[in-house]
Amino acid sequence: MDFQRIIILLGLAVTSYFLILAWKDDYGNGRKDSVAPVTLQSEEETVVPVDFLPLVDSEADVDVIPTVDVNETASSQMVGQLDDVVVVTTDVLKVIINKKGGDLTSVSLVQFPTSMETQDEPFVLVDPRNSYSAQSGIIGPNGTDTPKGRPTFMTAVNEYSLGDSGELTVPMSFIQEDGVKILKEFKFYPGNYLIDINYRVENPTSEAWQAAIFAQIKRNSEEPYGVDTNGLGMRPFIGGATWTEDAPYQKLEFEDIEEESYRAKNTGGYVAMVEHYFVSAFVPDKEKEHTYQARKLADKDAYLFGFTSSLWTIAPGSNDEQQFQFYAGPKDQYRLREISEGLDLTIDYGFLWWMAQPLFFLLTTIQQYVINWGVAIMLLTLVIKVFLYPLSAAGFRANAELRKLQPEMLRLREQYGDDKQKLSQGMMALYKEKGANPLKGCFPLLLQMPVFIALYWVLLESVELRQAPFMLWIQDLSVMDPYFVLPILMGISMYFVTLLQPEPPDPMQAKIFKMMPIVFTFFFLWFPAGLVLYWLVNNVLSILQQLYVTRQIEKS
Secondary structure, X not given: OOHHHHHHHHHHHHHHHHHHHHHXXXXXXXXXXXXXXXXXXXXXXXEOOOOEOOOOOOOOOOOEOOOOOOEEEOOOOOOOOHHHEEEEEOOOEEEXXXXXXXXXXXXXXXXXXOOOOOOOOEEEEEOHHHOOEEEEEEEOOOOOOEOOEOOEOEOOOOEXXXXXXXXXXXXXXXXXXXXXXXXXXXXXXXXXXXXXXXXXXXXXXOOOEEEEEEEEEEEOOOXXXXXXXXXXXXXXXXXXXXXXXXXXXXXXXXXXHHHOOEEEEEEOOOEXXXXXXXXXXXXXXXXXXXXXXXXEOOOOOOEEEEEEEOOEEEOOOEEEEEEEEEEEEEOOXXXXXHHOOOHHHHOOOHHHHHHHHHHHHHXXXXXXXXXXXXXXXXHHHHHHHHHHHHHHHHHHHHHHHHHHOHHHHHHHHHHHOOOHHHHHHHHHHHHHHHOOOHHHHHHHHHHHHHXXXXXXXXXXXXXXXXXXXXXXXXXXXXXXXXXXXXXXXXXXXXXXXXXXXXXXXXXXXXXXXXXXXXXXXXXXOOOOHHHHHHHHHHHHHHHHHHHHHHHHHHHO
């Protein structure tokens, strides 16, 4: 039996299986193009969590029961009127805040175009076309957000711009019937996708004021508008995520939430909405306990992912404030790591994350010097091949030795014909006589498999490669080669790799082995150009290494 061929084929099958699983998890079918512009505001429904368990005392926690849907329209006025919203512009964000409730109903990422063809159109992350909004408020005994309605905040102006200032504060105020003043402030910073949201309550009454802060991300399950795609209709993974002490990154998929609502209590943490390259997340106070929940709205394609803080008590004649944060931007793992523990894991590298993170660090380090991401991928491939060479050299030597045995292996095949048992015994005897080990030839492939899978996730998940040009016709390494040049070159290089391998003595195995370059070429047609570039360079380096080792053996 040809153990080497079986292991190689098995290795390729395992690699393909994991790639298909990753593809299935991260992508689906179809694409939605932008069919309607983003309006200044939309008829938004906010589900306010208002049901509480009995409170023992003023220090008791607010316990939200996520079962009752209370819908409140964001505004009864015309969609798109500037008087209903506040528009905030910074160097990296354009945000629309609805005065009804003070919700963020639209967040555009100024420095990330929707596509290569629409460079002037910023990507809309929090998009009302997806029923997407970041909602927050105050609930409880003295809360402003109730089943009967939500507060309409007052602002001095309706448009704010960061300009050259160090930070921008957008104040919104609301006065309750008993005279309690609620001040909701949004703070923006230059070059920063993190927004500070601060609630300040002034209680001039003679009674204690009690309520709790809630924040939630609302979104439907449809894909984002105007996303980059390819011939297979790549669909970004969309879903919620949160943090627990046992699981720093816990996925909350729409299908799972539809079957059973999620509920947990944690100190600190986050709740996020994840999609390809981008993420939005509410990050509450790291020192306090919060109730996290996720659920689907009844009879609607809309989901809520949020948290409710513990009860907040303000003594008569005093004031106090609480702050939480909202991030809406790219999946920058180093920045996300600073914001909250585990938030960087929303860049999902799969089960090989421990290998993918060093590869990403090495890739970004190289890119800082060469400036071009395509060149960085090529140099990273070279570094990986050099690093693995001491281990893979044994495999190359084994392949060279087996090629020298080809005439005798063909003689055995002619001698035993279809008697596979005697053929296998004869080959084992030949291997033993010549001191050859066919298993050593499997090492190069087995070593490349986990690296290839890890780099697959790195190149798919890294926002740095989104719309990153390489050269000539490759202007976006994150999508497929539009002219299929790289996949075809990769197939040719793989063909030469197979030529340097000893041909299997079994005719059927030999045919399958010769078909592999064609199959992989077809498979790689729709892969991101950056990944195909890696595999092409990897094949070329493998050919050069195999030729070098073969010549060394021939000289000796």
